[in-house]
Amino acid sequence: xxxxxxxxxxxxxxxxxxxxxxxxxxxxxxxxxxxxxxxxxxxxxxxxxxxxxxxxxxxxxxxxxxxxxxxxxxxxxxxxxxxxxxxxxxxxxxxxxxxxxxxxxxxxxxxxxxxxxxxxxxxxxxxxxxxxxxxxxxxxxxxxxxxxxxxxxxxxxxxxxxxxxxxxxxxxxxxxxxxxxxxxxxxxxxxxxxxxxxxxxxxxxxxxxxxxxxxxxxxxxxxxxxxxxxxxxxxxxxxxxxxxxxxxxxxxxxxxxxxxxxxxxxxxxxxxxxxxxxxxxxxxxxxxxxxxxxxxxxxxxxxxxxxxxxxxxxxxxxxxxxxxxxxxxxxxxxxxxxxxxxxxxxxxxxxxxxxxxxxxxxxxxxxxxxxxxxxxxxxxxxxxxxxxxxxxxxxxxxxxxxxxxxxxxxxxxxxxxxxxxxxxxxxxxxxxxxxxxxxxxxxxxxxxxxxxxxxxxxxxxxxxxxxxxxxxxxxxxxxxxxxxxxxxxxxxxxxxxxxxxxxxxxxxxxxxxxxxxxxxxxxxxxxxxxxxxxxxxxxxxxxxxxxxxxxx
Numbered sequence: 409x410x411x412x413x414x415x416x417x418x419x420x421x422x423x424x425x426x427x428x429x430x431x432x433x434x435x436x437x438x439x440x441x442x443x444x445x446x447x448x449x450x451x452x453x454x455x456x457x458x459x460x461x462x463x464x465x466x467x468x469x470x471x472x473x474x475x476x477x478x479x480x481x482x483x484x485x486x487x488x489x490x491x492x493x494x495x496x497x498x499x500x501x502x503x504x505x506x507x508x509x510x511x512x513x514x515x516x517x518x519x520x521x522x523x524x525x526x527x528x529x530x531x532x533x534x535x536x537x538x539x540x541x542x543x544x545x546x547x548x549x550x551x552x553x554x555x556x557x558x559x560x561x562x563x564x565x566x567x568x569x570x571x572x573x574x575x576x577x578x579x580x581x582x583x584x585x586x587x588x589x590x591x592x593x594x595x596x597x598x599x600x601x602x603x604x605x606x607x608x609x610x611x612x613x614x615x616x617x618x619x620x621x622x623x624x625x626x627x628x629x630x631x632x633x634x635x636x637x638x639x640x641x642x643x644x645x646x647x648x649x650x651x652x653x654x655x656x657x658x659x660x661x662x663x664x665x666x667x668x669x670x671x672x673x674x675x676x677x678x679x680x681x682x683x684x685x686x687x688x689x690x691x692x693x694x695x696x697x698x699x700x701x702x703x704x705x706x707x708x709x710x711x712x713x714x715x716x717x718x719x720x721x722x723x724x725x726x727x728x729x730x731x732x733x734x735x736x737x738x739x740x741x742x743x744x745x746x747x748x749x750x751x752x753x754x755x756x757x758x759x760x761x762x763x764x765x766x767x768x769x770x771x772x773x774x775x776x777x778x779x780x781x782x783x784x785x786x787x788x789x790x791x792x793x794x795x796x797x798x799x800x801x802x803x804x805x806x807x808x809x810x811x812x813x814x815x816x817x818x819x820x821x822x823x824x825x826x827x828x829x830x831x832x833x834x835x836x837x838x839x840x841x842x843x844x845x846x847x848x849x850x851x852x853x854x855x856x857x858x859x860x861x862x863x864x865x866x867x868x869x870x871x872x873x874x875x876x877x878x879x880x881x882x883x884x885x886x887x888x889x890x891x892x893x894x895x896x897x898x899x900x901x902x903x904x905x906x907x908x909x910x911x912x913x914x915x916x917x918x919x920x921x922x923x924x925x926x927x928x929x930x931x932x933x934x935x936x937x938x939x940x941x942x943x944x945x946x947x948x949x950x951x952x953x954x955x956x957x958x959x960x
Contacts, residue, residue: 444527444530444531445527446458446460446461446527446528446531447523447526447527448461448464448465448468449464449465449468449469449471449494449495449498449499450468450469450498450499450503451499451523458528458531458534458535458538459538461528462474462538465494468503469494469498469503469504469505470504471494471504471505471507473487473490473491473494473535473539474538474539474542474543476490476507477490477536477539478539478543480509480513483703484532484536485519485699485700485703486513487532487535487536488518488519488529488532489512489513489518489519490507490512490518491522491526491528491529492512492518492519492520492521492522493505493507493511493512493518493522494507495522495523495526496518496522499522499523516696516697516700519696635670635671635694637891638670638734638891639671639673640891641890641891643881643887643888643889643890644734644881644890644891645673647864647866647879647880647881648673648674648677648732648734648764648866649677650879651764651765651866651878651879652674652677652678652681652732652764653677653680653681654878654879655681655868655878656681656682658730658762658868659678659681659682659683659730660681660682660683661682661683661684662683662684662728662729662730663683663684663685663686663687663725663727663728663729663730664678664683664685664686664687664728664729664730664731664732665686665687665689665723665728665730665731665732665752665756665757666678666686666687666688666689666731666732666733667689667718667731667732667733667735667745667748667749667752668689668690668718668733668734668735668745668748668749669688669689669690669695669698669713670690670692670694670698670734671694671697671698671701672688672698672699672701672702672711672713674732674733674734675688675698675702675707675711675732676701676702676705676707676711678730678732679707679710679711680707683710683730684710685710685711685712685725686707686710686711686712687711687712687714687723687724687725687728688702688711688712688713688714689713689714689715689716689718689721689723690713690715691715691716691717692715695713695714695715696715698713699713712724717748718748718749718751718752719748719751723756725756726756727756727757727758727761728756728757728758728761729758729761729762730761730762730763730764731749731752731753731756731757731761731762731763731764732764733745733749733752733764735748735749736768736862736864736892737892738807738809738892738893738895738959739770739807739860739862739895739921739931739933739959740768740770740825740827740862741770741837741921741931742929742930742931742959743929744923744928744929746827746837747834747837749763749829750832750833750834751834753829753830760870762868762869762870763829763830763870764866765829765864765865765866766828766829766830766865766866766867766870766872766874766877767826767827767828767829767864767865767867767873767874767877768826768827768829768862768863768864768865769823769825769826769827769862769863769865769874770823770824770825770827770839770860770861770862770921771821771822771823771824771860771861771862771863771884772821772822772824772844772846772858772859772860772919773817773819773820773821773822773846773858773859773861773884773885774817774818774819774846774848774852774855774857774858774859774909774915775812775816775817775855775856775857775858775859775896775897775898776816776817776818776852776853776854776855776856776909777812777813777816777856778853778854780810780816780856781854781856781898784803785800785803785898788800803898804898804899804900804955805957805958806957806958806959806960807860807895807896807897807931807933807957807958807959808895808896808897808898809892809893809894809895809896810893810894810896811885811889811893811894812859812885812893812894812896813885814885814886816885817859817885817886818848818849818850818852818855818909819846819847819848819849819915820846820847820849821859821861821884822844822845822846824839824842824843824844824919825839825842825921826874828874830870838921838922838923839919839920839921839922840920840922841918841919841920842918842919842920842921843916843917843918844916844917844918844919845914845915845916846914846915846916847912847913847914848909848910848911848912848913848914848915849911850911851908851909851910851911852908852909853908854905854906854907854908855899855906855907855908855909855915855939856898856899856906857896857897857898857899858896858897858899858935859885859894859895859896859897860894860895860897860921860933861882861883861884861885861892861894861895862882862883862892863880863881863882863883863884864880864881864882864883865877865879865880866878866879866880895959897933897935897955897957899953899955900955907939909939910941910942910943911942912942912943913939913940913941913942914939914940914942915937915938915939915940916937916938916940917935917936917937917938917953918935918936918937919933919934919935920932920933920934920935921933921934924958924959924960926958926960927960930958930959930960931958931959932956932957932958932959933956933957933958933959934954934955934956934957935954935955936952936953936954937952937953937954938950938951938952938953939951
């Protein structure tokens with residue numbers, strides 16, 4: 409199937425979003441029959457028209473927004489910042505603010521509305537149209553006939569559509585922020601008046617606590633620190649970059665969907681590799697910075713950023729050629745983002761389309777480190793002479809994210825889950841009783857627990873197996889450190905000395921890893937095992953063990 413046949417709904421010259429341009433699809437916060445009311449910069453007067461507002465700003469505050477737009481060549485985000493800057497200055501008592509680009513263009517402080525429900529921000533498309541009309545009226549009158557090339561016409565059409573798209577997006581974002589704020593206020597009011605616990609209605613609808621946890625989850629990705637950590641993980645980021653750049657033929661001229669785009673780094677890689685269009689989706693506030701990053705780097709005509717859950721946003725295309733996503737959490741499945749990637753695959757990936765990455769594996773190893781136990785666990789037995797041993801419980805109850813030394817792993821890893829991204833189903837992500845055998849590679853005085861890590865593979869086609877993939881990276885202890893580190897499950901032998909393992913002894917058992925009952929983005933881990941000695945004595949009774957952990 410050719411690219412043209414696959415995506416006949418996308419113009420070769422001009423991209424016009426079909427989901428947002430239809431007036432009938434737009435649900436206003438205010439009823440349709442109510443005209444917008446433009447509040448003056450001082451907040452003391454309301455004007456029925458945009459023109460009246462602009463005249464008041466010019467006459468009473470010396471603020472000529474039309475002239476500022478022309479002088480500073482402001483596009484959507486620049487105009488948003490200018491409006492919010494001017495409003496904040498006037499509301500602080502500076503009735504004739506000093507408007508210099510350095511005062512408002514740097515950073516994103518003035519992307520936040522200075523006043524609630526600012527009709528001016530909802531009317532950005534009208535404002536830009538007005539600016540263009542004013543600019544045209546100021547052109548010198550000449551009898552000479554202007555010559556405009558077809559290329560210039562197309563550039564102007566693209567600019568118009570771009571400005572319209574960004575204005576509509578910002579209007580949508582403002583409305584969503586307002587509605588979320590109102591919902592949160594209603595929830596707080598209802599929560600303060602009753603203590604009833606809300607649970608699922610049995611039809612799969614999440615409880616209120618699930619929604620609150622999801623709000624916290626997405627909010628955690630709105631800040632710089634987590635993105636800095638991920639971007640500075642060169643094992644992770646270089647793998648995506650190298651696969652995309654080394655296989656540009658897989659991306660050139662294609663439509664790409666980036667699920668959970670964050671700062672947009674993967675989208676930028678794809679655009680630079682020649683993608684015709686990249687749709688970057690994220691439900692966190694980081695999407696606003698991603699959008700600015702996209703425009704700062706000159707890819708605004710290729711990359712479209714959408715805020716929302718992939719299951720809820722309306723994409724401007726029916727299908728995509730490639731889905732790229734960095735969905736992996738601690739222990740691979742923590743945060744349950746893979747569920748959303750699978751949903752996107754089933755909904756949008758064209759027949760024969762490519763998933764990047766293509767495969768993942770979850771792996772299990774033995775852990776034995778006397779120094780770690782002494783420093784991190786036994787430490788609580790006596791802290792400045794005080795018994796704090798009750799603090800040890802959390803060390804054994806929780807899955808710990810730690811960097812494990814390679815010499816603390818006395819076995820080769822074994823794979824207990826394979827994830828072929830082109831075929832895996834969501835129900836296969838709950839691992840129930842996966843069997844494993846771990847063989848001690850050397851004698852260890854004490855066995856302390858298990859290590860879980862994952863490997864990621866990038867194949868250039870759907871049929872290649874993980875072991876034959878073009879590129880891969882591992883988060884295991886034997887390789888370079890990544891920000892995922894390793895998941896450590898310590899075993900509490902409840903006062904008994906932990907078992908000794910000789911070289912060749914086997915730890916055989918089953919592992920269960922599934923979504924936690926408390927919150928679907930957390931994980932419950934259970935391991936049942938027994939130790940099979942390489943040279944067992946006939947009279948020995950083989951003890952069996954079971955331990956459970958929570959990853960939250």
